[in-house]
Amino acid sequence: MYAFRKPFTVATFSNELFFGIDYKILLIIAQVLGYTLSKFIGIKVISEMTSSKRMIALIAFILFAELALLGFALVPAPYNILFLFLNGLPLGMIWGIIFSYLEGRKATELLGVILSSSFIVSSGAVKSVGKLVMDKLQFNEYWMPFITGLFFIIPLVFFTYLLEKLPKPTEEDNALKIARKPLDKEGRKELFRQFSVPLIIIVIFFMMLTSIRDFRDNFAREIWDTLNYKDASIYSISEIPIAVIVLIVLGIIGSITKNYKAFIFYHYVLFIGCLSILISTYLFQLELISPIAWMMISGLGLYSCYVPFNGIFFDRMIATFKIEGNVGFLIYIADAFGYLGSIFILLFKNFAKEELSWLSFFTTSLYFLAFSGLGITLYCYHFFKKKYKQPVKINELIYEQ
Template sequence: MVFSLKTLLQRSSTPIFVIYAASAAFMTYFCMYAFRKPFVAASYDNIEIFSGAIDFKIALVLAQVLGYLLSKFIGIKVISEMPASKRAITILVLVMSSELALIGFALAPTDYKLVFMFLNGVPLGMIWGLVFSFLEGRRTTEILGAMLSITFIVASGLVRSVGKWLINEMNIVDIWMPAATGALFTIPLFISVYLLMQLPKPNQQDITERQARKPMNARQRKSFFFAYAPGLILLILSFLLITGLRDFRDNFSAEIWTELGYGNEPSIFAYAGIRIALIVLLALGAMVIIKNNVRAFLINHVFILLGCGLLGGSTLAFQAHILDGKTWMVLLGAGLYTAYIPYNCFLFDRMISAVGVTANAGFLIYLADSAGYLGSVSILLYRSFSSTEQSWLEFFINLCYFVSAASACLVACSMGYFSRLLYKKHQYSKKIIKLDSKPQEEGAVKAV
């Protein structure tokens, strides 16, 4: 069965392969969210830690994000060195480890619950890189990545809706709800990973157009980073800000929606998520039609800039009472994810193809992600321990303005750097081609 399914996929048409590969990857990462995000749907009103010095839910979010942060640093080495044969089993081991942590969270005394939420975050932080490794380096990576990235937008809201349903309809208590949600998605996870395992490796045409992808050792990672350090640092700093805002919005969207007057609508998460997903999928999926890797890499910068513009512009329109709260949150989310998703898929995949170096996108994605979650932790700590008396909504609005402006400046500088670098590289390559062709031309003349 394994052999026959792989053979069918190798022989299938491009649309059939895209539908299969995108569905398997989407389902796998969607299931992972059931082990990561449901806990934020509960209120935990009756639980207090550290004598009330910090809200218990904020402490849980911070603990999990710290686990994610550690995971991203570990992933720089683990994901970039992971052989293809071990990806699937590693996904299952990591996700099941996170489920054990959720069971520990439910059973542990209050003072130790944060430890188990931290342990829940550590394994889950490496799942994205493992799943995307199945998709990178293909001619269809953009459309596959766009469809996979929709999980960022819809999965969080949908699994939180499942969590709310378990609490409200099935009478599951708050502390057991996260583990119960994970249990519901365990069998679908195993099926999804099995289907993902059947994907054939990139074919020769993929390799010709998108560059070969191989594991990278420490020396290769260091050499690659320093070769493009100025541009990479600018991109990583912008991603730090965008990730911090994205995580804050995701973790505290319930509080923001409540202040906007939609707190009693459980379906509001799915309402916004589905609309945002459609906008982002149409925008970013179109990248697959661009064959020139240098042009596509630079256009990725343009999409990020457009996302930053929509993020800041929609917020300004909301404050000017041009947009209502629902429309603002949809447009803001569309801008945020249009800026966020390229870093996790297309940007670094196209960069490797553009510079013509044998590497893998996992290294760059986790390098950026490790910085990104530093941004998440910093924003959470500032919000939790600063003396600000701003409401959730006021703080979020100010954060949107700062992130949209600062990120746009950083990305514009990165675009300028890589434009000059790749132009020089292209001009140098043209000179080499001309030099190589001269002896052949002279020989042809003599022969005549």
Template sequence: MRKAQWPQALYSALVVFCLYTCLFSFRKAFNVAAFDGYTLWGLDYKIILVITQVFGYMASKFYGIRFIAELGRMGRGRLILLLTGIAWFSWLVFALLPAPYNFWCLLFNGFPLGMLWGIVFSYIEGRRMTDLISAALAVSFIFGSGVSKSVALYTMNSWSVSEYWMPFVTGAVFFLPLLLFIYLVEKIPAPTEDDIAHRTVRLPMPVDARRNLLREYGPGLFLLVIIYMLVTILREVRDSFMADMWREAGESFDSSVFAQTETIISLVMLIVIASMVTVRNNFRAFSITHLIMFAGFVLSLAITVAYKQGLVDTWWWMLSIGLGLYMVYIPFNSILFERFIAAFGIAGNVGFLIYLADAFGYLGSVGVLLSKTVFRLELSWLNFYTTLVMITGAIGVVATLISLVYFKRKSR
């Protein structure tokens, strides 16, 4: 690996990390608020908000299966700015309209934001250093979520911003840095000939190419979609109701706790995923990634059993459960499909595969949130989540092992 690649890779990693951290503030900040006092159709107002945004995000992922797969390379910076601007404007309308009848604004927040990962990833895929760069991009999910919540809570506690204006104000804090990093991401050079030789050329995927890929690797991709659906459900519930679970646990917490736990997880995952750049063989890296995911499910199960028995406190459980689920979630958004395409010599792009997985992942999230709400399960979010971890974690362990065996046989 050439030393000259490192400065460019580190520059790219820093830029996409900062860019996506800014983008996350337009999506996740509102989750820190309780939004008490309102119901709609007999349902809790905050649950309506979460489901509406996730539904918009899910619809975006289904649309993105085609849109991102066929995405060109021109005008991406302007597209990022346009989509973020629509999402930010939706928070302004949300603040101006009376609750609870402003819930629909989150549909127009979630849909444009759901396109952004695929656009940003298209700047960095297909490189020998993609593992390192994508690690930085992927952990920005974790770091950005924690920082946006801490900033949001700070605006309410220190600036006396209401719950309804808080999402728009939080977006305003990150808007100027967002403009800077959109400019900088446009300066990332295209993959070199050496990159293409090692990771295959990355091309838009028309419908025939997508069908051929699914026909050839359908069973294995089906298993990966199931795994991603499970971990997306866990992540979405944790991310949306983390503050509520802290309150239900009866332990004190302040605005810094979200940044603390998510920063630690971000650093650990950055080291784990970035270290994969040292694994030159693409199929070996693909297999190791499966083992990382398997370990993540095992960690989630073990720490939840310990928490239910009172052996660890909420802070350690929240940290460990987050690390476990991100050991599964982050590889999907960084190296898993990147190495899959390179290992099997597929002329396509990562965007199609991750949007395929994302679409069904968020469909599962909507289904779980609706199930708890519509069927009025008499469980607190804390008890509901621990039960969810035990069920999905056990399924995830088995599905990950079967997926690894399938692709090993396919590689022969």
């Protein structure tokens, strides 16, 4: 999926302005608007989607996104901005479809962490491929995204077929994680009523995580150029250790069979992740650690917080509190508002003072994220501990914890 979404961000589109806004920022905003709208639509569509429709929907959405990239290449700027919006529109559904294959299993955490770790590496990898398409194959910045996507169509169809062949959750899976089923409108209302306060502040936290993670991802080239790292391999090299460490840490938590214990451990990960962002950024500004060490440590903290909210945190939440439904609703509530935050931070950066560099803006954002995240994590930790020790009423049934 990342091959159809992220390659264009490795292009700089230098000195291009339309409507008083940097052209690259307009492209990113257009794509994120499509992606965000898709997330809001997905709150209903993904939470109600049946398993029989997943494979066709996944492939159709990807092909639509690739055709939009062809339109981006053929139509001149600034009119081709529309095609980035169309590109983002179907791609916002992909994550929910893929995770629906994995949720509600004994091995959901392990599978989910592997999947999440892959997008840490994938974003950097497809940027490296995109830069090579420009440098070695001599395609311009407008054709590069479409050409890069072509390389990944056949592998995507093949691996979608393999996903479809996954066995259904077993009786043991259902006993450990609660059987998953579509969540209707009334079920969504009841779920939100039960957990409204933590869900609202988790969404706020995820808005910050998504916007800063997206900023780091979309403007990786500008940030690395400022830090004097200009080789194409830096996008992959810097992200692989992050993916491996996140995979190991969250994989260990995934091996915990007791849902409540694992759910609480995710809060420890969030707290340590925010702390590592805060400390590494401070040490970097004091010039006590190198730029690459800072990018990797802060990136590790960022993804340690970001990855759980892409499914596995909510998967354990559903199992812990015996919620009848699926994670699609929770993921898409968080994602939809998360990408709204991403749009806001892009506009803020564009209209902020010109002397505010990419690097300065990024470091300031990291401080804000770290302090806010620490407070939100502590609140949720105490809320869920208290909630677990009380009788929980869901769908008119009382479950004694």
